Each structure stands twice: as C-alpha cells, then as structure tokens.
Amino acid sequence: DTGVSQDPRHKITKRGQNVTFRCDPISEHNRLYWYRQTLGQGPEFLTYFQNEAQLEKSRLLSDRFSAERPKGSFSTLEIQRTEQGDSAMYLCASSLEQHTEAFFGQGTRLTVV
Amino acid sequence: GNSVTQMEGPVTLSEEAFLTINCTYTATGYPSLFWYVQYPGEGLQLLLKATKADDKGSNKGFEATYRKETTSFHLEKGSVQVSDSAVYFCALSINAGKSTFGDGTTLTVKP
Numbered sequence: 001d002t003g004v005s006q007d008p009r010h011k012i013t014k015r016g017q018n019v020t021f022r023c024d025p026i027s028e029h030n031r032l033y034w035y036r037q038t039l040g041q042g043p044e045f046l047t048y049f050q051n052e053a054q055l056e057k058s059r060l061l062s063d064r065f066s067a068e069r070p071k072g073s074f075s076t077l078e079i080q081r082t083e084q085g086d087s088a089m090y091l092c093a094s095s096l097e098q099h100t101e102a103f104f105g106q107g108t109r110l111t112v113v
Numbered sequence: 114g115n116s117v118t119q120m121e122g123p124v125t126l127s128e129e130a131f132l133t134i135n136c137t138y139t140a141t142g143y144p145s146l147f148w149y150v151q152y153p154g155e156g157l158q159l160l161l162k163a164t165k166a167d168d169k170g171s172n173k174g175f176e177a178t179y180r181k182e183t184t185s186f187h188l189e190k191g192s193v194q195v196s197d198s199a200v201y202f203c204a205l206s207i208n209a210g211k212s213t214f215g216d217g218t219t220l221t222v223k224p
Contacts, residue, residue, distance in 0.1 A: 041217070042202050042204070042216045042217050043202075044214075045211040048211055056211065091157070093157075101147075101159055102159075104149075104156045104157040104158070106155065107156055
C-alpha cells in the first residue's frame with residue numbers, strides 16, 4: 001500500500017461549475033476524513049466517515065458540499081456551484097478506528113477563477 | 114471547543130541551532146497530541162505523538178512532552194539541519210476522531 005491517494009492533484013475551474021475530488025485511503029483503514037486548508041492556516045475539519053457512514057459534518061460544509069463513501073473504501077467530495085472562496089487545498093486522511101493517528105494524502109489544490 | 118495555538122513564524126535558524134516551537138491547547142476532554150510536518154511540495158506527515166500526560170514523543174531528533182498542567186506540547190530539537198526546513202503543525206484529537214490543528218509554523222534553516 002502506498003498510502004492515501006488523492007485525485008486530481010490540481011483543479012482549476014470557473015466559478016459556478018461543479019467539481020468532484022476522489023480519495024483512496026489506506027486499505028485497512030475504516031475512518032476517512034476530509035479537511036480544507038487555506039494559505040497560512042492549518043487544516044480545518046470538514047467531515048468524516050467510519051466505513052460508509054458519514055458520522056460528522058462541520059459547519060464549514062455548506063449545502064453546496066457533499067461527500068460520499070459508498071462502499072466504505074474510496075470517498076468523493078463534490079462541490080456544486082463553486083465560488084472563489086472555495087479555492088483551497090482539500091486534504092483527505094485515513095486512520096484505523098482504534099488509533100488516533102491519521103495518515104494524510106497530498107491533497108487536491110482547487111483554484112476557482 | 115477545542116483549539117490549538119502555535120508560536121507564530123516564520124522562524125529562521127542557522128544549522129545546528131536549537132529549535133523550540135511552542136504549542137498550547139484547550140480541549141473538552143482528554144486529547145492525544147501530535148506534531149505534523151509538511152515539507153515543500155509534499156503532504157502532511159506525522160512527526161511524533163503523545164497520548165497521555167507526561168508522555169514524550171520523539172522522532173528524527175525532535176521531541177515533545179505532553180504537559181497537562183500547562184496544556185502544552187512544545188516541539189524541540191537540539192541541532193537543526195537544512196533538511197528540517199518545513200512547516201510544522203501542532204494538533205490534537207479526542208477519541209480517535211477529527212483533529213484540530215494550529216496554523217502552522219514555518220521553519221527555515223540556513224547553512
């Protein structure tokens with residue numbers, strides 16, 4: 001296993017378009033997290049899954065954002081009607097349920113123009 | 114709520130200098146504490162962790178001690194190298210859930 005994988009690494013989109021990001025966690029990890037990081041800030045929690053169940057969503061996750069993990073393996077994060085304020089690095093992480101250590105992917109950098 | 118406050122950067126040191134990056138936290142509950150490092154162009158990597166009071170996490174010459182009485186988890190290294198140049202994030206997590214991060218401290222080590 002090569003770790004947490006995210007695709008694409010970079011995405012440039014026009015305002016108002018929809019975008020979807022994918023995260024493939026470490027295979028035996030049943031927890032998967034999404035974070036957003038803007039320049040000069042630490043990662044901010046968006047949502048997390050235990051297997052296929054979405055257990056918590058941050059207030060940061062507006063109605064335009066939706067995340068899924070349909071088979072408890074990979075996850076997708078969709079942003080509808082993108083806004084310039086959505087420009088950020090979107091990070092995915094995974095962990096084993098009984099541990100607190102999370103392993104991060106390299107992120108997807110979104111630029112909304 | 115939970116929060117993490119880190120020493121503001123950037124920090125610039127000469128090679129072989131002593132490093133301290135301060136981190137304090139507030140938490141509702143009993144957190145585990147972490148330092149993550151982000152090298153240029155790379156993702157976040159766990160540097161070290163501590164899960165209970167007075168535990169010392171260590172890795173690659175870096176150390177941090179979980180101080181419950183001062184709610185701190187300061188990162189130290191006795192002799193930094195140019196290759197240590199990176200952004201360092203302090204974080205906490207409760208019950209194997211989401212992590213709360215500080216804003217990061219950028220370290221530049223000059224030869």
